[in-house]
Amino acid sequence: MxxxxxxxxxxxxxxxxxxxxxxxxxxxxxxxxxxxxxxxxxxxxxxxxxxxxPPDFYEQALEDRLTARAMWQLIDETFGEQRRENLEKELALYRDQLKRQT
The missing domain is CATH 3.40.1620 (YefM-like fold)
Known part of the structure; x- marks a missing residue:
């Protein structure tokens, strides 16, 4: 443009x-x-x-958000709050690594 x-x-x-x-x-x-x-x-x-x-970006973001919520609920029900806190820390490290790669 x-x-x-x-x-x-x-x-x-x-x-x-x-x-x-x-x-x-x-x-x-x-x-x-x-x-x-x-x-x-x-x-x-x-x-x-x-x-x-674009519409497909928005729709994918909604789907990803729903998937993440379902995963956290499954983790909470299966492993409890302590495991969730550990996973959140690990995920933060992975996200930081991915950001540096892009």
């Missing part, structure tokens, strides 16, 4: 548009999200305040 339209592509690939420029850029921004598969964000004072994501 053209930068002169007020839409900027951030280092992480997210298309950003300020709330001030949002109205003038809404259609191209939404088309880029839908057809380009790129998430977008509205910004206020340079900080992201809301995201727009």
């Amino acid at each position: 053209a930068a002169d339209q007020g839409i900027q592509i951030a280092d992480d690939g997210v298309a950003e548009v300020s709330m001030t420029d949002a109205r003038a850029n809404l259609t191209p921004l939404l088309r880029d999200v839908r057809y380009g598969g790129r998430p977008a964000a509205f910004t206020e004072r340079g900080k992201r305040s809301a995201y727009v994501v």
Whole structure:
């Protein structure tokens, strides 16, 4: 998308548009999200305040959240709170490692 339209592509690939420029850029921004598969964000004072994501991204996020809740419930019922606390710490370490790899 053209930068002169007020839409900027951030280092992480997210298309950003300020709330001030949002109205003038809404259609191209939404088309880029839908057809380009790129998430977008509205910004206020340079900080992201809301995201727009493709439908499949949102649906996958809901599915992932439900799966995570089910896993934690199973862990709680099977192993109890102490094991859950240990697993949460281990998962935090794995997430940090994955973040560094990407």
